[in-house]
Every structure is written in C-alpha cells, then in structure tokens.
Amino acid sequence: MIRLTREAFDPGEALNAFCRRRAATGAVASFVGLARGTGAVGPALELEAYPGFTEREIEGFVARAVEQFALQDAAVVHRIGPIDAGEAIVLVMTAAPHRRAAFEACDYLMDYLKSRAPLWKREFGPDGGRWVEPTEADLADIARWA
Amino acid sequence: MIRLTREAFDPGEALNAFCRRRAATGAVASFVGLARGTGAVGPALELEAYPGFTEREIEGFVARAVEQFALQDAAVVHRIGPIDAGEAIVLVMTAAPHRRAAFEACDYLMDYLKSRAPLWKREFGPDGGRWVEPTEADLADIARWA
Amino acid sequence: MARVLLFGRLADVAGWREREIDPLPDSLCSLRDLLGREDPALAEALAGRGVRAALDQAVARGEASLAGVREVAFMPPMSGG
Amino acid sequence: MARVLLFGRLADVAGWREREIDPLPDSLCSLRDLLGREDPALAEALAGRGVRAALDQAVARGEASLAGVREVAFMPPMSGG
Numbered sequence: 169m170i171r172l173t174r175e176a177f178d179p180g181e182a183l184n185a186f187c188r189r190r191a192a193t194g195a196v197a198s199f200v201g202l203a204r205g206t207g208a209v210g211p212a213l214e215l216e217a218y219p220g221f222t223e224r225e226i227e228g229f230v231a232r233a234v235e236q237f238a239l240q241d242a243a244v245v246h247r248i249g250p251i252d253a254g255e256a257i258v259l260v261m262t263a264a265p266h267r268r269a270a271f272e273a274c275d276y277l278m279d280y281l282k283s284r285a286p287l288w289k290r291e292f293g294p295d296g297g298r299w300v301e302p303t304e305a306d307l308a309d310i311a312r313w314a
Numbered sequence: 315m316i317r318l319t320r321e322a323f324d325p326g327e328a329l330n331a332f333c334r335r336r337a338a339t340g341a342v343a344s345f346v347g348l349a350r351g352t353g354a355v356g357p358a359l360e361l362e363a364y365p366g367f368t369e370r371e372i373e374g375f376v377a378r379a380v381e382q383f384a385l386q387d388a389a390v391v392h393r394i395g396p397i398d399a400g401e402a403i404v405l406v407m408t409a410a411p412h413r414r415a416a417f418e419a420c421d422y423l424m425d426y427l428k429s430r431a432p433l434w435k436r437e438f439g440p441d442g443g444r445w446v447e448p449t450e451a452d453l454a455d456i457a458r459w460a
Numbered sequence: 461m462a463r464v465l466l467f468g469r470l471a472d473v474a475g476w477r478e479r480e481i482d483p484l485p486d487s488l489c490s491l492r493d494l495l496g497r498e499d500p501a502l503a504e505a506l507a508g509r510g511v512r513a514a515l516d517q518a519v520a521r522g523e524a525s526l527a528g529v530r531e532v533a534f535m536p537p538m539s540g541g
Numbered sequence: 542m543a544r545v546l547l548f549g550r551l552a553d554v555a556g557w558r559e560r561e562i563d564p565l566p567d568s569l570c571s572l573r574d575l576l577g578r579e580d581p582a583l584a585e586a587l588a589g590r591g592v593r594a595a596l597d598q599a600v601a602r603g604e605a606s607l608a609g610v611r612e613v614a615f616m617p618p619m620s621g622g
Contacts, residue, residue, distance in 0.1 A: 178326075179326075179329055179333060180324075180328075183344075184324065187325060187346055187402065188400075189400070191350065191351035191399060191400065193350070194348055195345070195346075196345070196346040196347075196348065198343070198344050198345070198346070199341070199413065200329070201340060201341060201342075202333060202342065204338060204339070205338065216467055218465070218467060218535070221517040221533070246540060246541075253337060254334075254335070254337065256333065258540065258541045267345065267622075268451070271345070271417065271420070271421050274417070278417075281540040282539060282540065285538055286467075287538055287539065287540030287541075288467050288468030288536065288539065299468050299472070299536070300539045301536070301537040302539050305412075309414065347622050362549055364595075364598075366598060367614070370598070392621060392622075413541075427622035428622040429618075429619065432548075432619050433620065433621030433622075434548050434616075434617065434619065435620050435621060436549075445549050447620055452620070
C-alpha cells in the first residue's frame, strides 16, 4: 500500500492498522522520517511529486522488494507539499515471518526513497530554500544492495 | 525508557509518544514482534521475567547501545505473562539524526532481546508448551556485532 | 502539441513548471536543445548529472521519439524520505 | 538463609520456582551440587549449556562465594522478543 498525502498523517495509527490481523506475521519493521527543526519560521521542507508517475514508480519498487525479501506485506506513506518541523515525512513498514527480512527490506526501501524515488525535496533554512540531492552517504547506502 | 508490562500495549501510541517533540531527530526506526497464531485455544505464548533484574539488565544494555550508536534515544516495551495471537510482544524504538544508526541500533537491540535479555519464552502449540531457546539464526545474528 | 513539465531545481532555474510546446520536435534530445537554446541556465541544468526524462510517464532516453507523446517530464536527481 | 529462584525450563524440570535454603553452602557450585543431589534431572538441567546464575541480582560464576547472599537465581538460556 502506497499513500502520498498533503496532510499530516499519524504514524502510530498507520502502524497499528498495518499490524492488525496478521496471524502469520512475527516481525514488523518500520521507519519514520521526521522533519527536523530549522530555527526558521514556516515549513521545514517541501516535497514535490509527479502525480501519478511517483505513486506508480514507488508501487512498482515496493512490489519488487516484497518478492525479493519474501515479505508478507509492505507499505509506504509519504508526505508531499510543505511540512512543518516535527512532522512525519515518511513511514515505511514491512511485515515478514522473521525479523531479518523485515529489517533489511525496510532499510532497502528507505535507501530507495532517499535516492531513487521520484520525489524532490527542498529544505528551508535561515538562508531560504535549498533543493536536496542524494548525499554521498545516500548513494553508498543504495549501492550496498546492488 | 524500558517498560515490562503484563497488559497488552498499543505500539502505535508508544511510537507516536516516542516521536513527539524531537526537534533534532530525523530518523526513528522501530520493530514490533507479534505473537503468531498457533491454531490452538488460549495464549500463543508466555514470557517470564526476573522482576527487577530483567529491567535493569535491559536498561543497562540499551544505555550502552545509545552510546555505541550515538543515538538520541531508545526505548523498549516488552510484554510478560501470557500473550494472545496477534498481540504485540515487543516494541523497540531508536531515534538518531540519521537513519543508518537508527536502523542498526534497532536491529542490534532486537538481536540482544532474542538471545541475551533475561526473558524466558514458552510457545504453546497443539502439543502443549515448549520453552524457546535462541536459534542458530539468533546466535548468528548477535555474533554479527561482536 | 504536448505539455512539458519541469520538477524540483529545474523548475526554479527555468522560472516555469509547465508549458505547452507546439509543434514538438522529433526526439527528446531535440526538445532538450530547443528548451536550452532559449535559456542557457536551463540548458546547463538539463545537461546536469542525474537528470532523467519521462514520456507520457514512462522513463525515456535521449534518442527517444516524441511522435504521439502528450507529456514530457524532465526530472533532476531524486530525493525523498 | 536465602531464596533460590529457578526460571523457564529449569523451574519446569524441578517442579518448583522458588525455595528457601538454610543454611546456604559456601559457594555457588556447592549450591548447584546440593540441588542436583536431590534431583538428577535438575542436576542435568543446571549443567546444561548457557545456564547462568545471579547472586542478589548480579551475574556470578561457579566459584563465587555465597556469604551474605539473600537470593540466588539460576537462569536457562534467554530468549525474549
């Protein structure tokens, strides 16, 4: 399940919904990315998507990860538009019979979102906005899975 | 923060509380272990602790992991007593400026809980109860960090 | 006639996010040249590392034909999460 | 006088989880021997791989003295999560 939302979302509620009615699932790994405080007024960052394309690309990637890691399920909730400090930007959840697959797939999906998913992030600071591109660390992270 | 509880707990609520008011945190990794269905009537499993000792041992281990991975925070909620299928057994949460540390520390803490924390788990199946000991996979998992 | 979309930094550099182009040139690289001729800063940005294109929401490379295409998107390096 | 606690599988094997022992022997290994003499199944379980002991809630090894100790715990291999 992939959801892009312009509204703030509740990671805990989404996690509980994801965990419900899983008779065969032993392990749910998850990750929440939070917007850090900037010290400036207004949103901490802004995310742009390519409506339609972005959902489909992420959906396809997640479906392949589900196969690859033999997951029972995976879900991504991603904010778009302006985001205030302290709000959740992204939530990734993976369900598997055992924890290793759940952890690895969650980690992998985050590496993908950071450097390959069609999303564009602008961070606002005291000096205005700055488009974020994948860092060296992000590129090294995604390269681990090749 | 370490909490052992005989009552069912709400992982989502705990996650939201953990995420709140974290101006400097970008990354929160978490893990929920769920009790799998057994097909049998009654609780799926039962966990025994050594009151006082168990909390202190886990507390100490978590505090060392916070140092080791330069975390901003970490928390463990662990059920004890009888647990029904579908209920959360354990929740581990780690907060860090960046996701790699959060993921690794969460993974590490779960490996610890599975094979080193003073807890004893009995699984109930159609043939009655069976005390669980760390599997070969659990021992290999914890050995990764040595 | 087709819509051309720019995302992220590319839209900021160009000063627009969406434009109708009529007629469309034959290929993706001709369209890139056309846009770049009017705006050297955009030309440089489009030639930058990691810029990708999609034709009717399918990822495409430079020589791709634009025949029948309704929407062309230029996308700078991606970063979510 | 001290309390002896057994956890997990050890308590099932012994048929008890908590007992007063008075007087306590000098050392942890003597206590282990004492408990084992009465109950060969428990003796075998206590000698099993990964069984650990705590004296007044601090992890201890076989030669540790029991002088002044109020609580001895024997713990089989641990497994939470």
